[in-house]
Amino acid sequence: MSSLWPGLQLRTLLIPVLVGAACASAGETATCEGVTSEANLRQRATKTVDPQYPPEAVASRTTGVAVVSVCVQKGATSANIDVSFAPSESIRMAVIHALQQWRFRPPESVFEKDAHSYGGKLIFYFLHNQSKWTVLRSVDAFFVGPDFARAAEEKK
Numbered sequence: 515m516s517s518l519w520p521g522l523q524l525r526t527l528l529i530p531v532l533v534g535a536a537c538a539s540a541g542e543t544a545t546c547e548g549v550t551s552e553a554n555l556r557q558r559a560t561k562t563v564d565p566q567y568p569p570e571a572v573a574s575r576t577t578g579v580a581v582v583s584v585c586v587q588k589g590a591t592s593a594n595i596d597v598s599f600a601p602s603e604s605i606r607m608a609v610i611h612a613l614q615q616w617r618f619r620p621p622e623s624v625f626e627k628d629a630h631s632y633g634g635k636l637i638f639y640f641l642h643n644q645s646k647w648t649v650l651r652s653v654d655a656f657f658v659g660p661d662f663a664r665a666a667e668e669k670k
């Protein structure tokens with residue numbers, strides 16, 4: 515298996531694709547009328563807070579992927595949060611704590627005027643590399659190239 519970042523194997527990046535597909539087929543976002551992409555959800559966010567790597571997960575050397583379903587209701591700026599998958603309870607709670615601080619634009623465009631809600635999936639990677647414990651968003655984790663480690667560090 516080729517390595518994109520020392521210690522990070524390609525199979526690590528494929529897990530959320532499979533998990534995300536399974537979660538989408540299970541229909542966690544069924545309570546939302548409009549389902550949108552992760553990129554669109556992130557663009558609609560007016561305030562974001564990245565999850566912090568929990569000390570319990572560092573102590574137990576837990577790594578993995580957290581997949582979260584969010585649903586923004588009409589007239590609300592915060593989202594209903596459902597963690598579809600997390601490698602540990604401490605990581606699940608760290609993601610919930612961060613996402614409780616996110617704020618979103620409510621449905622407002624011409625295409626959404628009759629919609630009462632929208633939602634989708636957000637993915638966070640909890641990784642360990644060369645004594646660094648890092649949380650990456652999917653847009654950072656799928657950056658492929660020699661500058662991957664630098665891009666991850668610049669995000670912080």
